[in-house]
Amino acid sequence: MTVFYSDVLGLAATPALHLLSRLAYRLTRCAWSPWKNILIRLFVWKYRVDLRLAEKTRPGDYDNFNDFFTRAMKSETRPIARSGAVVSPVDGYINAAGTLDNERLLQAKGKHYSLVELFNGDRQLADCFRNGSFITFYLSPRDYHRVHLPADGELRAMAYVPGRLLSVNPGNVRRIDKLYARNERVITVFDSAIGAIAVIFVGAIFVGSIATVWHGEVAPAGAREYRRWDYDPAVSFARGDEIGRFNMGSTVILLTQEDRISRVYSDRRVVMGERITA
Secondary structure, eight states, X not given: OEEOOOOTTOOOOOHHHHXXXXXXXXXXXXXXXXXXXXXXXXXXXXXXXXXXXXXXXXXXXXXXXXHHXXXXXOGGGSOOOOSSSOBOSSSEEEEEEEEOBTTEEEEETTEEEEHHHHTTTOHHHHHHTTTOEEEEEEOOTTSOOEEEOSSSEEEEEEEEEOOBOOOOSHHHHXXXXXXXXXXXXXXXXXXXXXXXXXXXXEOOTTOOEEEETTTEEEESOXXXXXXXXXXXXXXXXXXXXXXXXXXSOOEEEEEEOTTSSOOOOOSEEEOTTOBXXX
């Protein structure tokens, strides 16, 4: 495991937002039945969550609100497509997709950010995905919040990048420069049949934590400094296997290498396991 620190954008984390997110972390894990049942019922009503699709169908079945928020879905409701290069890693909305302009990714109309910024200064990793493809998925509060691997692959590396916890709602995405490269994030890199792929978990306000299945909770880290883990031997996963989850929701960015997938159209909803490329 290598550990080092770099702050590409010179942006310190905002203490107030981190404090609020830590408070949300505690409240969403409260197991007191009256509190968690009311909170779950209110959330289901407000966001029209269909619990019939979940493995646990009643608010009382959940240990706490976070258990509900990261609920597992019935397998038959999320079949994994076996054709096509990749499947959607999440339930969400594709708000941007396309080919990188050298190292530039589109955030929103008129706003871009770079691979170097996204990877916290890791030039070797940025070079790997130059001129590749990107897909940005926004997870709304009502969505399923587990993240799955979009193609068969082997885990090679993971990095934790400290940062802010700005909201990633559509308004902020259109307004705030380099939002995804400012926020706290967890970067995972896999080797696959279509080359290297990166699945990036972007944190946001009230995202109490980001966890992976092989590590457990990665963010928030006790020491807010850049950390990287390299895996040798690599850890193998099949297409559609769960790789992590948001404890409260945010954004996932999927990167592939140059000329590995066909065009993906943005501005549409997808569900985990759905074929999204040829």
